[in-house]
Amino acid sequence: MNVNIVLSLVAVVVLGALAFLGGSAPALQGVFGILIPYIAFVVFLGGFIWRIMKWAKSPVPFRIPTTCGQQKSLPWIKHDKLENPYTGLGVVGRMAFEILTFRSLFRNTKAEIKGDRVSYEWEIWLWLFALVFHYSFLAVLVRHMRFFLEPVPFWIEALEALDGFFQIGLPIVLLSGVLLLAAVCFLFLRRVAKPNLRYASLAADYFPLFLIMAIAGTGIYMRYFLRVDVVAVKELTMGLATLHPTIPANIDPFVFVHLFCVCVLFVYFPFSKLMHAGGIFLSPTRNMANNSRAKRHINPWNPDLPFVTYEKYENEFREKMIEAGLPVEKES
Numbered sequence: 001m002n003v004n005i006v007l008s009l010v011a012v013v014v015l016g017a018l019a020f021l022g023g024s025a026p027a028l029q030g031v032f033g034i035l036i037p038y039i040a041f042v043v044f045l046g047g048f049i050w051r052i053m054k055w056a057k058s059p060v061p062f063r064i065p066t067t068c069g070q071q072k073s074l075p076w077i078k079h080d081k082l083e084n085p086y087t088g089l090g091v092v093g094r095m096a097f098e099i100l101t102f103r104s105l106f107r108n109t110k111a112e113i114k115g116d117r118v119s120y121e122w123e124i125w126l127w128l129f130a131l132v133f134h135y136s137f138l139a140v141l142v143r144h145m146r147f148f149l150e151p152v153p154f155w156i157e158a159l160e161a162l163d164g165f166f167q168i169g170l171p172i173v174l175l176s177g178v179l180l181l182a183a184v185c186f187l188f189l190r191r192v193a194k195p196n197l198r199y200a201s202l203a204a205d206y207f208p209l210f211l212i213m214a215i216a217g218t219g220i221y222m223r224y225f226l227r228v229d230v231v232a233v234k235e236l237t238m239g240l241a242t243l244h245p246t247i248p249a250n251i252d253p254f255v256f257v258h259l260f261c262v263c264v265l266f267v268y269f270p271f272s273k274l275m276h277a278g279g280i281f282l283s284p285t286r287n288m289a290n291n292s293r294a295k296r297h298i299n300p301w302n303p304d305l306p307f308v309t310y311e312k313y314e315n316e317f318r319e320k321m322i323e324a325g326l327p328v329e330k331e332s
Contacts (some may be wrong), residue, residue: 002192004206006017006325007203008207009206009210011210021259030247032256033247034245038240039263040262040266040267045124047269048269061298061300063290064284064288065084065285067080068084068107071290072290082094082097086289087291102134110122118209125186129187132179133184134180136180137178138226139176140219142156142159148237148241150238171224175217176212178210180216181216181220184209191206202295204273207268211261215258215262220332221326226252232249232255236251314329314330318330
Protein backbone atom coordinates (compact mmCIF):
# COMPACT_ATOMS: atom_id res chain seq x y z
CA MET A 1 0.00 0.00 0.00
CA ASN A 2 1.09 3.57 -0.62
CA VAL A 3 3.23 4.74 2.31
CA ASN A 4 1.64 8.20 2.23
CA ILE A 5 -1.81 6.68 2.70
CA VAL A 6 -0.62 4.52 5.58
CA LEU A 7 1.13 7.39 7.36
CA SER A 8 -1.91 9.67 7.04
CA LEU A 9 -4.34 6.99 8.19
CA VAL A 10 -2.15 6.00 11.15
CA ALA A 11 -1.79 9.67 12.15
CA VAL A 12 -5.57 10.18 12.23
CA VAL A 13 -6.16 6.90 14.09
CA VAL A 14 -3.53 7.79 16.70
CA LEU A 15 -5.00 11.26 17.16
CA GLY A 16 -8.48 9.78 17.59
CA ALA A 17 -7.19 7.20 20.07
CA LEU A 18 -5.43 9.89 22.11
CA ALA A 19 -8.63 11.95 22.23
CA PHE A 20 -10.67 8.90 23.29
CA LEU A 21 -8.23 8.06 26.09
CA GLY A 22 -8.12 11.71 27.17
CA GLY A 23 -11.91 11.96 27.12
CA SER A 24 -12.20 8.79 29.20
CA ALA A 25 -9.88 10.16 31.91
CA PRO A 26 -11.59 12.84 34.04
CA ALA A 27 -8.23 14.48 34.75
CA LEU A 28 -7.61 15.08 31.03
CA GLN A 29 -11.11 16.11 29.97
CA GLY A 30 -10.29 19.74 30.67
CA VAL A 31 -7.30 19.55 28.32
CA PHE A 32 -9.24 18.03 25.41
CA GLY A 33 -12.52 19.84 26.11
CA ILE A 34 -11.28 23.33 27.04
CA LEU A 35 -7.57 24.02 26.53
CA ILE A 36 -7.08 22.45 23.09
CA PRO A 37 -10.24 24.01 21.55
CA TYR A 38 -9.14 27.49 22.65
CA ILE A 39 -5.60 26.93 21.32
CA ALA A 40 -6.98 25.60 18.04
CA PHE A 41 -9.26 28.62 17.59
CA VAL A 42 -6.44 31.10 18.26
CA VAL A 43 -4.05 29.27 15.90
CA PHE A 44 -6.70 29.05 13.18
CA LEU A 45 -7.64 32.72 13.42
CA GLY A 46 -4.06 33.95 13.68
CA GLY A 47 -2.79 31.64 10.96
CA PHE A 48 -5.62 32.56 8.60
CA ILE A 49 -5.02 36.29 9.04
CA TRP A 50 -1.25 35.82 8.68
CA ARG A 51 -1.57 33.93 5.39
CA ILE A 52 -4.05 36.45 3.98
CA MET A 53 -1.85 39.41 4.96
CA LYS A 54 1.21 37.70 3.49
CA TRP A 55 -0.55 37.15 0.18
CA ALA A 56 -2.01 40.67 0.22
CA LYS A 57 1.51 42.13 0.44
CA SER A 58 2.72 40.29 -2.65
CA PRO A 59 3.30 42.81 -5.45
CA VAL A 60 1.22 42.27 -8.57
CA PRO A 61 1.97 45.28 -10.79
CA PHE A 62 0.76 43.80 -14.07
CA ARG A 63 -2.56 42.47 -15.27
CA ILE A 64 -2.14 38.70 -15.40
CA PRO A 65 -5.68 37.25 -15.41
CA THR A 66 -6.08 33.75 -16.79
CA THR A 67 -8.92 33.91 -19.26
CA CYS A 68 -10.61 31.73 -21.85
CA GLY A 69 -12.79 34.27 -23.64
CA GLN A 70 -12.42 37.10 -26.12
CA GLN A 71 -10.81 40.21 -24.68
CA LYS A 72 -12.46 43.60 -25.22
CA SER A 73 -10.95 45.18 -28.32
CA LEU A 74 -12.66 46.48 -31.46
CA PRO A 75 -16.37 47.33 -31.34
CA TRP A 76 -17.32 44.77 -33.98
CA ILE A 77 -15.61 41.89 -32.12
CA LYS A 78 -17.89 40.35 -29.50
CA HIS A 79 -16.44 40.66 -26.01
CA ASP A 80 -16.88 37.83 -23.49
CA LYS A 81 -17.76 39.91 -20.40
CA LEU A 82 -17.79 36.96 -18.01
CA GLU A 83 -14.79 34.91 -19.09
CA ASN A 84 -12.59 37.92 -19.88
CA PRO A 85 -13.89 40.81 -17.74
CA TYR A 86 -12.96 44.36 -18.62
CA THR A 87 -14.45 46.10 -15.57
CA GLY A 88 -14.59 45.53 -11.83
CA LEU A 89 -18.22 44.49 -12.09
CA GLY A 90 -17.26 41.81 -14.60
CA VAL A 91 -14.59 40.55 -12.19
CA VAL A 92 -17.19 40.28 -9.42
CA GLY A 93 -19.43 38.22 -11.69
CA ARG A 94 -16.58 35.96 -12.74
CA MET A 95 -15.45 35.45 -9.13
CA ALA A 96 -19.01 34.74 -8.02
CA PHE A 97 -19.40 31.97 -10.59
CA GLU A 98 -15.99 30.57 -9.67
CA ILE A 99 -16.64 30.54 -5.93
CA LEU A 100 -20.28 29.46 -5.94
CA THR A 101 -20.33 27.01 -8.85
CA PHE A 102 -16.65 26.03 -9.43
CA ARG A 103 -16.97 27.20 -13.03
CA SER A 104 -13.37 26.43 -14.05
CA LEU A 105 -13.59 22.92 -12.57
CA PHE A 106 -16.85 22.40 -14.46
CA ARG A 107 -14.95 22.91 -17.74
CA ASN A 108 -12.09 20.67 -16.68
CA THR A 109 -11.18 17.78 -18.98
CA LYS A 110 -8.71 14.92 -18.69
CA ALA A 111 -6.50 13.74 -21.53
CA GLU A 112 -5.73 10.07 -22.09
CA ILE A 113 -3.94 8.16 -24.83
CA LYS A 114 -6.19 5.45 -26.22
CA GLY A 115 -4.45 3.47 -28.89
CA ASP A 116 -2.73 5.95 -31.16
CA ARG A 117 -5.04 8.85 -30.40
CA VAL A 118 -5.37 11.41 -27.62
CA SER A 119 -8.82 11.29 -26.04
CA TYR A 120 -10.39 14.07 -23.96
CA GLU A 121 -13.05 13.34 -21.38
CA TRP A 122 -15.21 15.70 -19.34
CA GLU A 123 -14.52 15.48 -15.57
CA ILE A 124 -18.16 15.93 -14.59
CA TRP A 125 -18.01 13.63 -11.56
CA LEU A 126 -15.10 15.49 -10.02
CA TRP A 127 -16.97 18.78 -10.37
CA LEU A 128 -20.19 17.31 -8.96
CA PHE A 129 -18.65 15.67 -5.90
CA ALA A 130 -16.43 18.69 -5.22
CA LEU A 131 -19.54 20.86 -5.24
CA VAL A 132 -21.40 18.43 -2.97
CA PHE A 133 -18.42 18.24 -0.62
CA HIS A 134 -18.04 21.99 -0.17
CA TYR A 135 -21.73 22.80 0.16
CA SER A 136 -22.41 19.93 2.54
CA PHE A 137 -19.41 20.97 4.63
CA LEU A 138 -20.79 24.52 4.73
CA ALA A 139 -24.23 23.25 5.77
CA VAL A 140 -22.71 21.13 8.55
CA LEU A 141 -20.70 24.09 9.86
CA VAL A 142 -23.72 26.37 9.86
CA ARG A 143 -25.91 23.73 11.54
CA HIS A 144 -23.37 23.25 14.30
CA MET A 145 -23.63 26.93 15.21
CA ARG A 146 -26.79 25.98 17.11
CA PHE A 147 -24.51 24.51 19.77
CA PHE A 148 -22.80 27.88 20.30
CA LEU A 149 -25.84 30.20 20.21
CA GLU A 150 -28.79 30.60 22.52
CA PRO A 151 -31.45 31.25 21.43
CA VAL A 152 -30.85 29.50 18.12
CA PRO A 153 -31.42 31.89 15.16
CA PHE A 154 -34.38 31.03 12.96
CA TRP A 155 -32.23 30.72 9.84
CA ILE A 156 -30.20 27.91 11.43
CA GLU A 157 -33.41 26.11 12.36
CA ALA A 158 -34.71 26.64 8.82
CA LEU A 159 -31.51 25.18 7.35
CA GLU A 160 -31.75 22.15 9.64
CA ALA A 161 -35.39 21.63 8.67
CA LEU A 162 -34.43 21.82 5.00
CA ASP A 163 -31.50 19.45 5.61
CA GLY A 164 -33.87 16.85 7.08
CA PHE A 165 -36.65 17.51 4.57
CA PHE A 166 -37.15 13.83 3.73
CA GLN A 167 -37.65 12.96 7.43
CA ILE A 168 -35.90 9.62 7.20
CA GLY A 169 -35.58 7.70 10.46
CA LEU A 170 -35.56 8.92 14.05
CA PRO A 171 -33.61 11.00 14.81
CA ILE A 172 -34.18 12.47 11.36
CA VAL A 173 -31.31 11.86 8.97
CA LEU A 174 -29.65 15.14 8.00
CA LEU A 175 -28.48 14.78 4.42
CA SER A 176 -25.54 17.18 4.66
CA GLY A 177 -23.59 14.89 7.02
CA VAL A 178 -24.19 11.80 4.87
CA LEU A 179 -23.33 13.67 1.66
CA LEU A 180 -20.17 15.07 3.24
CA LEU A 181 -18.93 11.60 4.14
CA ALA A 182 -19.87 10.22 0.70
CA ALA A 183 -18.18 13.09 -1.13
CA VAL A 184 -14.93 12.91 0.83
CA CYS A 185 -14.82 9.14 0.29
CA PHE A 186 -15.22 9.69 -3.46
CA LEU A 187 -12.39 12.23 -3.51
CA PHE A 188 -10.18 9.78 -1.64
CA LEU A 189 -11.03 6.80 -3.86
CA ARG A 190 -10.50 8.90 -7.00
CA ARG A 191 -7.04 9.86 -5.78
CA VAL A 192 -6.21 6.22 -5.02
CA ALA A 193 -7.76 4.65 -8.12
CA LYS A 194 -6.00 6.83 -10.70
CA PRO A 195 -2.29 5.95 -11.03
CA ASN A 196 -1.21 9.44 -12.07
CA LEU A 197 -2.99 11.06 -9.11
CA ARG A 198 -1.73 8.41 -6.72
CA TYR A 199 1.82 9.00 -7.93
CA ALA A 200 1.59 12.77 -7.41
CA SER A 201 -0.23 12.62 -4.04
CA LEU A 202 1.62 13.24 -0.79
CA ALA A 203 0.72 12.56 2.81
CA ALA A 204 -0.47 16.18 3.00
CA ASP A 205 -3.12 15.30 0.39
CA TYR A 206 -4.46 12.25 2.24
CA PHE A 207 -4.30 13.54 5.81
CA PRO A 208 -7.09 16.14 5.55
CA LEU A 209 -9.29 13.62 3.72
CA PHE A 210 -8.92 11.06 6.51
CA LEU A 211 -9.39 13.79 9.10
CA ILE A 212 -12.65 14.96 7.52
CA MET A 213 -13.77 11.32 7.25
CA ALA A 214 -13.14 10.97 10.99
CA ILE A 215 -15.09 14.15 11.76
CA ALA A 216 -18.06 13.16 9.60
CA GLY A 217 -17.95 9.53 10.71
CA THR A 218 -17.85 10.27 14.44
CA GLY A 219 -20.61 12.86 14.02
CA ILE A 220 -22.88 10.36 12.26
CA TYR A 221 -22.05 7.67 14.82
CA MET A 222 -22.86 9.92 17.77
CA ARG A 223 -26.14 11.17 16.27
CA TYR A 224 -27.67 8.00 14.90
CA PHE A 225 -26.06 5.11 16.80
CA LEU A 226 -24.51 6.26 20.07
CA ARG A 227 -27.06 9.06 20.58
CA VAL A 228 -25.04 11.17 22.98
CA ASP A 229 -26.58 13.58 25.46
CA VAL A 230 -27.16 16.68 23.33
CA VAL A 231 -27.88 18.81 26.39
CA ALA A 232 -24.44 17.97 27.82
CA VAL A 233 -22.78 18.72 24.49
CA LYS A 234 -24.46 22.12 24.30
CA GLU A 235 -23.45 22.85 27.88
CA LEU A 236 -19.84 22.18 26.89
CA THR A 237 -19.96 24.28 23.69
CA MET A 238 -21.87 27.17 25.28
CA GLY A 239 -19.26 27.29 28.04
CA LEU A 240 -16.54 27.61 25.39
CA ALA A 241 -18.47 30.29 23.49
CA THR A 242 -19.20 32.41 26.57
CA LEU A 243 -15.65 32.04 27.96
CA HIS A 244 -17.02 30.21 31.00
CA PRO A 245 -15.83 26.70 30.13
CA THR A 246 -17.12 23.71 32.02
CA ILE A 247 -17.01 19.96 31.58
CA PRO A 248 -20.47 18.36 32.04
CA ALA A 249 -20.70 15.18 34.05
CA ASN A 250 -20.79 11.83 32.25
CA ILE A 251 -20.10 13.26 28.79
CA ASP A 252 -19.28 10.53 26.27
CA PRO A 253 -15.59 10.17 25.23
CA PHE A 254 -16.59 10.14 21.55
CA VAL A 255 -17.56 13.79 21.94
CA PHE A 256 -13.92 14.53 22.73
CA VAL A 257 -12.79 12.48 19.73
CA HIS A 258 -15.08 14.47 17.44
CA LEU A 259 -14.08 17.78 19.01
CA PHE A 260 -10.37 16.98 18.94
CA CYS A 261 -10.46 16.05 15.23
CA VAL A 262 -12.18 19.37 14.53
CA CYS A 263 -9.46 21.16 16.52
CA VAL A 264 -6.72 19.39 14.56
CA LEU A 265 -8.39 20.44 11.31
CA PHE A 266 -8.56 24.05 12.57
CA VAL A 267 -4.85 24.05 13.42
CA TYR A 268 -3.90 22.34 10.16
CA PHE A 269 -6.08 24.53 7.93
CA PRO A 270 -4.09 27.80 7.70
CA PHE A 271 -0.81 26.06 6.90
CA SER A 272 -2.05 23.64 4.25
CA LYS A 273 -3.58 23.50 0.80
CA LEU A 274 -6.97 23.97 2.42
CA MET A 275 -6.19 27.69 2.52
CA HIS A 276 -7.37 27.90 -1.08
CA ALA A 277 -10.67 28.80 0.60
CA GLY A 278 -9.23 32.22 1.40
CA GLY A 279 -6.56 32.42 -1.26
CA ILE A 280 -8.98 32.32 -4.18
CA PHE A 281 -10.09 35.86 -3.33
CA LEU A 282 -6.50 37.10 -3.67
CA SER A 283 -5.58 35.17 -6.81
CA PRO A 284 -4.35 37.73 -9.39
CA THR A 285 -5.24 35.37 -12.21
CA ARG A 286 -8.89 35.66 -11.13
CA ASN A 287 -9.46 38.97 -9.39
CA MET A 288 -8.11 41.32 -12.06
CA ALA A 289 -9.87 43.00 -14.95
CA ASN A 290 -8.17 42.40 -18.29
CA ASN A 291 -7.84 45.94 -19.61
CA SER A 292 -4.21 45.83 -20.73
CA ARG A 293 -5.16 46.89 -24.27
CA ALA A 294 -6.86 50.05 -23.05
CA LYS A 295 -4.47 50.99 -20.26
CA ARG A 296 -0.73 50.74 -19.92
CA HIS A 297 0.35 49.20 -16.63
CA ILE A 298 3.83 50.17 -15.44
CA ASN A 299 5.59 48.32 -12.66
CA PRO A 300 5.77 50.80 -9.76
CA TRP A 301 8.53 48.75 -8.08
CA ASN A 302 10.99 49.09 -10.97
CA PRO A 303 14.17 50.77 -9.64
CA ASP A 304 15.67 53.77 -11.44
CA LEU A 305 18.70 52.36 -13.24
CA PRO A 306 21.25 54.21 -15.43
CA PHE A 307 20.56 53.00 -18.97
CA VAL A 308 23.08 53.44 -21.81
CA THR A 309 21.54 54.45 -25.14
CA TYR A 310 22.84 53.01 -28.37
CA GLU A 311 24.10 56.45 -29.39
CA LYS A 312 26.31 56.67 -26.32
CA TYR A 313 27.44 53.09 -26.82
CA GLU A 314 28.44 53.75 -30.43
CA ASN A 315 30.25 56.97 -29.54
CA GLU A 316 32.36 55.07 -27.04
CA PHE A 317 33.17 52.03 -29.17
CA ARG A 318 32.90 53.41 -32.75
CA GLU A 319 36.56 53.00 -33.68
CA LYS A 320 36.69 49.43 -32.39
CA MET A 321 33.43 48.61 -34.20
CA ILE A 322 34.81 49.97 -37.48
CA GLU A 323 38.03 47.97 -37.04
CA ALA A 324 35.95 44.84 -36.43
CA GLY A 325 33.84 45.47 -39.53
CA LEU A 326 30.63 46.09 -37.60
CA PRO A 327 28.09 48.51 -39.12
CA VAL A 328 27.79 51.91 -37.46
CA GLU A 329 25.30 54.70 -37.90
CA LYS A 330 27.96 57.41 -37.99
CA GLU A 331 31.45 57.04 -39.43
CA SER A 332 32.90 59.67 -37.18
